[in-house]
Amino acid sequence: MIHQLTSDTISKIAAGEIIEEPASVVKELLENSIDAQSSQIQIEILNSPASYIRITDNGIGMSQEEIEL
Numbered sequence: 665m666i667h668q669l670t671s672d673t674i675s676k677i678a679a680g681e682i683i684e685e686p687a688s689v690v691k692e693l694l695e696n697s698i699d700a701q702s703s704q705i706q707i708e709i710l711n712s713p714a715s716y717i718r719i720t721d722n723g724i725g726m727s728q729e730e731i732e733l
Contacts, residue, residue, distance in 0.1 A: 686714035697721040 669677075690707065697705045700723025710716035 686717060689714075689717055690719070693717070693719040697723055700724050 686709070690709070694705065694707075697719060700721065702721035702723035704722045706720040708716070708718040708720075
């Protein structure tokens with residue numbers, strides 16, 4: 665049996681991105697930090713091409729309900 669996806673589910677799938685290069689990783693993580701309402705974002709990148717990428721922020725994160733989804 666086939667079920668139609670909800671518009672909320674469709675939106676979540678459409679938000680996914682394929683990571684093709686280190687810059688795409690940084691872009692996606694920065695967008696996540698901004699979505700989390702971060703006011704401070706720190707980016708650490710080591711080596712070239714990047715062998716280590718870390719984004720640290722003070723965002724609000726997800727709610728318990730979002731984690732369960």
